[in-house]
Amino acid sequence: MVSIDLTGRQAVVTGAARGLGKAVALKYAQAGAHVWLGDLREEELKETAEEIRSLGVKCGYSICDVSDYDQFEAMLEAAGDVDILAHVAGIMISSPMLEIKQEEIDRIIRINVNGTDNACRAGLRKMIPRKKGTILITSSVAGRHGHPGHAHYHLTKAADISIMQSAALTGAPHGVTVNAICPGIIRTAIWEHILDHTRKEGETREECWERSIREMIPLGRPQSAEDIADAVLFLTSPLAANITGQALNVCGGMEMN
Ligand SMILES: NC(=O)c1ccc[n+]([C@@H]2O[C@H](COP(=O)([O-])OP(=O)(O)OC[C@H]3O[C@@H](n4cnc5c(N)ncnc54)[C@H](O)[C@@H]3O)[C@@H](O)[C@H]2O)c1
Numbered sequence: 001m002v003s004i005d006l007t008g009r010q011a012v013v014t015g016a017a018r019g020l021g022k023a024v025a026l027k028y029a030q031a032g033a034h035v036w037l038g039d040l041r042e043e044e045l046k047e048t049a050e051e052i053r054s055l056g057v058k059c060g061y062s063i064c065d066v067s068d069y070d071q072f073e074a075m076l077e078a079a080g081d082v083d084i085l086a087h088v089a090g091i092m093i094s095s096p097m098l099e100i101k102q103e104e105i106d107r108i109i110r111i112n113v114n115g116t117d118n119a120c121r122a123g124l125r126k127m128i129p130r131k132k133g134t135i136l137i138t139s140s141v142a143g144r145h146g147h148p149g150h151a152h153y154h155l156t157k158a159a160d161i162s163i164m165q166s167a168a169l170t171g172a173p174h175g176v177t178v179n180a181i182c183p184g185i186i187r188t189a190i191w192e193h194i195l196d197h198t199r200k201e202g203e204t205r206e207e208c209w210e211r212s213i214r215e216m217i218p219l220g221r222p223q224s225a226e227d228i229a230d231a232v233l234f235l236t237s238p239l240a241a242n243i244t245g246q247a248l249n250v251c252g253g254m255e256m257n
Helices: 019-030 042-053 069-079 102-130 151-174 189-198 205-216 225-235
Strands: 010-014 034-039 059-063 084-087 133-138 176-183 247-250
Touching (some): 010 019, 019 034, 019 042, 019 225, 034 042, 034 069, 069 102, 084 102, 102 133, 102 151, 102 176, 133 151, 133 225, 151 176, 176 225, 225 247
Parallel strands (some): 010 034, 010 084, 084 133, 176 247
């Protein structure tokens, strides 16, 4: 029987207070890893940490703004020896390309691009001296093409893939792997935000959601947080030891490049 056993490993997960990050953190705990959580939402972080400890592994957390390099590095220091870093935190700003405000552009680049760059640089600095470790960053199928209604979100997710590839080449001689996950459509807070902005006139939010799935996903269903967490677990497990510099779409066939 093949299974993924991470007993005794130390994983760090950002964006772990809710949504995909929380699902990834729980998945690591189910695989036996100790987990350190990072996010800005303290109440939800506490709840996630308690849920994880109830699975029998150790779990601590840092209130960390991932767009601040020093805070990112301090979170990794607090976690101790880090075997796995899964950087999931990110935001979505949905706005037509010619209507988005400059401060919104600055904010989404700071959190999504600088955040991923911080994850790559702080993660590599932590792992290279130990000659082992794996980093996973969260892009999106949005990183594969442009979009007039969410241009700057797509920009940040394309940039994340580029940083990931440079980080993979930097880490490779030292035995550190770096990959990206590109989720499709999962009904987290991010999608509630998109529905508010993409609903056609006279369409309810639910009708808009069902139309999006019907029009966009060949396999005919949205992804669950569990779908994403399973793929993240695989990409950061010993089963993926010879995979680096790759961006994996988990999207029911919605994107094939
Ligand atoms: N939900 C989807 O359909 C989807 C699709 C593709 C990619 N993604 C990506 O997945 C990731 C997680 O999204 P989600 O759907 O779980 O969204 P979410 O809003 O439910 O969770 C995001 C988490 O990131 C945290 N966060 C935001 N800014 C932060 C900061 N500066 N520092 C620390 N934490 C911060 C939030 O507090 C929140 O807990 C994002 O990077 C998103 O772009 C999501």
